[in-house]
Each structure stands twice: as C-alpha cells, then as structure tokens.
Amino acid sequence: MADVYKGELTPLQRHVAFFDRDKDGVIYPSETYEGFRAIGAGVSLSAFSALFINGLLGPKTVPENEKAPAFKLPIYVKNIHKGKHGSDSGVYDANGRFVPEKFEEIFKKHAHTRPDALTGKELQELLKANREPKDFKGWLGGFTEWKVLYSLCKDEKGFLHKDTVRAVYDGSLFERLEKERKFKESTKKKC
Numbered sequence: 001m002a003d004v005y006k007g008e009l010t011p012l013q014r015h016v017a018f019f020d021r022d023k024d025g026v027i028y029p030s031e032t033y034e035g036f037r038a039i040g041a042g043v044s045l046s047a048f049s050a051l052f053i054n055g056l057l058g059p060k061t062v063p064e065n066e067k068a069p070a071f072k073l074p075i076y077v078k079n080i081h082k083g084k085h086g087s088d089s090g091v092y093d094a095n096g097r098f099v100p101e102k103f104e105e106i107f108k109k110h111a112h113t114r115p116d117a118l119t120g121k122e123l124q125e126l127l128k129a130n131r132e133p134k135d136f137k138g139w140l141g142g143f144t145e146w147k148v149l150y151s152l153c154k155d156e157k158g159f160l161h162k163d164t165v166r167a168v169y170d171g172s173l174f175e176r177l178e179k180e181r182k183f184k185e186s187t188k189k190k191c
C-alpha cells in the first residue's frame with residue numbers, strides 16, 4: 001500500500017482513491033476505466049472518461065522529481081489537489097478539503113423545486129453560475145463532472161439528491177454504487 005494511504009486522506013483524495021484499484025498511489029487510465037465500469041458506467045463512457053480525465057488531469061499531479069513515463073498518463077493521488085480546475089463550486093478548497101458552507105450554498109441558491117435535491121435545469125443553473133469568464137477548460141471539467149453524476153445518480157423523477165452529492169465529496173458514493181451494482185447482478189443471476 002502506498003504511503004499516501006498510511007496517513008489521513010483529504011476529502012478530495014478520498015474522492016479519487018476508489019479509482020486507485022491496486023492502492024499503489026497512482027491511478028492509470030486502465031484503473032479509471034475499471035472504476036467507471038465498477039459503478040455501472042457503460043464501455044464508451046468509461047473509455048472516454050479514462051482518456052479524458054487521465055489525459056487532462058494526470059500531468060498536473062506528477063511530482064517534479066518523478067521519472068515515470070508521462071505517456072502512461074498517471075494521476076498521483078497525493079497531488080490530486082493540483083488537478084483542481086476553475087469554474088468549480090468551491091466545495092473543495094485549494095488543498096482538497098471540504099468546505100461545508102460552499103456545499104450548503106449549492107442547495108440554498110439552486111434547489112428551487114425542493115430543498116434537498118436538484119433538477120436537471122437547476123444543475124444547469126449551477127454550472128452557469130460557477131463559470132469564470134473564458135475558463136473553457138474549467139467549464140468543460142465542471143460540465144462533465146456534474147453531468148456524469150446526474151446521469152448515473154438521478155432518481156426516476158429526475159432529482160439529484162443532496163445526500164448523493166454529499167457522498168461524492170467524501171468519496172463514499174463510488175463504493176456504494178459498486179456494492180449496489182454487485183448486489184443487483186447477484187440477484188439477477190439467482191432469478
């Protein structure tokens with residue numbers, strides 16, 4: 001197990017640790033792919049996400065003295081805070097810690113239909129409100145994070161629940177989704 005897992009992880013490190021399947025402290029595209037598949041994403045979304053996330057975010061996280069080949073697109077869990085982009089919600093601070101006030105602000109400002117969930121339209125409003133001028137990479141980053149979350153986790157009425165969003169920020173959501181998927185598959189086989 002890598003050193004990063006021996007101390008306390010920041011919430012942002014916990015957010016990505018699920019995707020470090022072998023817990024060596026580095027997430028390769030194959031692990032991002034495997035993690036997406038494990039939570040129920042299809043082949044195309046998983047393959048696209050692996051290339052997109054590792055390609056754009058990985059290089060920002062590589063330690064200066066690291067000699068590992070860049071073409072392998074590694075993401076270093078210990079430096080994941082360096083992968084933060086602009087036009088985000090601010091719920092993770094610059095060091096990857098959770099900022100409760102910013103989290104509450106999302107729902108105070110944008111949850112108009114009911115206080116504990118967001119509709120697709122309200123999510124769109126959140127994304128627009130987070131946009132910093134001409135920060136195209138940040139827009140794209142925020143857009144994909146929130147849209148993927150919405151597509152995987154909205155309920156049958158199209159609501160994205162506050163407790164689901166909270167679980168994204170502490171990383172527990174991904175483990176829950178994997179367990180749910182495994183359970184569904186095991187019950188399917190029995191029938």
Ligand code: HEM
Binds near residue numbers: 053057081083
């Ligand atoms: C299904 C998988 C994933 C979903 C649904 C997801 C969703 C999210 C969401 C909703 C945020 C909050 C953005 C904000 O506060 O505006 C976020 C932040 C972040 N995610 Fe993920 N994520 C996923 C996988 C990953 C993976 C695999 C990585 C990298 C290994 C990653 C790295 C990050 C980083 C660095 C941030 C901080 C962005 C910032 O605050 O600037 N995520 N993610």
